[in-house]
Amino acid sequence: MDHRKPTIHLAAISIPAFSHQASILQFSKRLVQLHPYLHVTCIFPTIDAPPEPTIDFLQSLSSSSIHCIFLPPIAKHDLVDHHGNATPPAVQIQLAVSRSLPSLRDALKSLCISSPLAALITDPWANEVLEVAKELHLLSFVYFPLSAMTLSLFLNLPRLDREISGEYRDLKDPIEIIPGCSTIPINGLDLPEHLQDRTSLSYELILQRCKRCSLADGFLVNTIFEMEQSTITSLQNVFPIGPIVQSGSSSSGTGSGCVEWLEKQTPRSVLYVSFGSGGTLSEEQLNELAFGLELCGQKFLWVVRKPSESANSAYLGDGEQDSLQFLPSEFLERTKERGLVVSSWAPQNEILRHSSTGGFLTHCGWNSILESIVCGVPMMTWPLFAEQKMNAVLLTEGLKVALRLKANERGIVEKEEISKVVRSLMEETEEGDGIRRRIGELKRDAASALKQDGSSTKALSQVVDQIVTLWRQRQSN
Incomplete structure (x- = not known):
């Protein structure tokens, strides 16, 4: 140069x-x-x-x-x-x-x-x-x-x-x-x-x-x-x-002990659950997600935000508060041996890069998708707003590196559906193995492109x- x-x-x-x-x-x-x-x-x-x-x-x-x-x-x-x-x-x-x-x-x-x-x-x-x-x-x-x-x-x-x-x-x-x-x-x-x-x-x-x-x-x-x-x-x-994504450590620390907790888990055993910087669920949907994570039997790290009927209510950075109070009664106690729940924010870059992370339940924001691809982490798609449904189609039907959750006639993703799809992604199944192979190929493409x-x-x-x-x-x- x-x-x-x-x-x-x-x-x-x-x-x-x-x-x-x-x-x-x-x-x-x-x-x-x-x-x-x-x-x-x-x-x-x-x-x-x-x-x-x-x-x-x-x-x-x-x-x-x-x-x-x-x-x-x-x-x-x-x-x-x-x-x-x-x-x-x-x-x-x-x-x-x-x-x-x-x-x-x-x-x-x-x-x-x-x-x-x-x-x-x-x-x-x-x-x-x-x-x-x-x-x-x-x-x-x-x-x-x-x-x-x-x-x-x-x-x-x-x-x-x-x-x-x-x-x-x-x-x-x-x-x-x-x-x-x-x-x-x-x-x-x-x-x-x-x-x-x-x-x-x-x-x-x-x-x-x-x-x-x-x-x-x-x-x-x-x-x-x-x-x-x-x-x-x-x-x-x-x-x-691309891919243009954040790199290195977060300037905000490790976020409620997320990385320290991941250090204690086995490789590819944890499902990371986050709806980005602005995505929110209704109170009913938040409860179904909690029960689904409890039912699936898999380890999880979940970033919880205060529920809202508007899927993008936090997009412009409305004030944060303790979101854990909105979880079902005794959920934290029942899942404390295999789950970590944090309020509002977590160091996503470090979580996705960690060897213990084996899956990502994502709202399909493009930044999150690219970060997951760069780290080679298979995805579950839960689109909420903006172009996220199109992104979900690209991931599931085009690239075939994700599984899509299906909602009922009222637009609610039920706990049984959540549990079933989590297990399909995280366990050693033919479907999960194919997704892991393809996301690995995309990870190599992303590295080569840069x-x-x-x-x-x-x-x-x-x-x-x-x-x-x-x-x-x-x-x-």
Whole structure:
């Protein structure tokens, strides 16, 4: 690497959600490690205040080549719909980004004056900034922190909107006009919940953003070429640069003794149960999960969050509290010999990497999926919101590295179903053995992609070459 190259300045814009901010910060870290002459300024819109986990993450980066600007906060109570009603978290995020656009434009213009920008990279939910990039004559890329399958859906949503009448959830047959997804049966009900009501504000906002994607010069997708090859090759200007996941030890310690407890368990004997940074279950469903874990007879490490009727009530970081009080009476006492239950948070990266972890019951957030693949941990899928149902289909029907739990007619996954699927995954069965073999192959693909000559490293270098070439042309004019 030629360290004598002049510094080239990029801006990266995310949204006010920790999972997205962590992903783009981790991407920026990899970018400057591979190309030390790059400097990245991350710009984050804010709801009320910056997320505390993001502040912690920034402090752990210790890179002089990455800086962060938090835009003036938008008050959460002002993020309402046309009628003044409270809106879902995904809509709040999009409204906050839109209302932050004037200060975002000012920040970018200021950067262009103080240290001329070569390119702009944005989260798909903040892609209004693509129009600003055109105003400032900058190359622009969308950093897509989700799967290539989800990108394909978003790029083709305007076409679906034109060609399909009625609600997607009412479609009788799988959707076959999403490029690269013809071999995986995506049904209308598998699409993100914000696409299920085409008269809603959330659908309108998403459709606008999907139409705006054509302004981008390319898409940096947090996936692995070998994992989603058919989808990636069916799209244009897509660069698979993943897996971008958190690495190393958590800055927050070991989390209620999780790692110490795992040290005492036998290899691949523990099922890790977590619904990510924002997923929540209803009280009835929380009880069924508890009884299912008790019934299955397997060891488990469960991260419990306060129950809620809204599956993503914790997504914007609402206050944590002791969640163990919501568990069934005497559950902790009855399972203390083979289970560890912690409240709200656990060091997921360390848990998945631990040799005692043999399975992961996950909400199918893309960050969690990639972390599980990198660690070679088989999965059970329990999708809750956003694009997680699509991810579950990819894992179970496409990659075949997970088992899917089935809900009853009321949408509740019953304890008998939980117990049965846990045993199928964790015990030495033909089905479980096949999943472990395939996830092992994906783990090797993920490691290879990040090597110096790997597919992800090469894809990222292609993007950097584009940026450097255009920057040099401008400098010479």
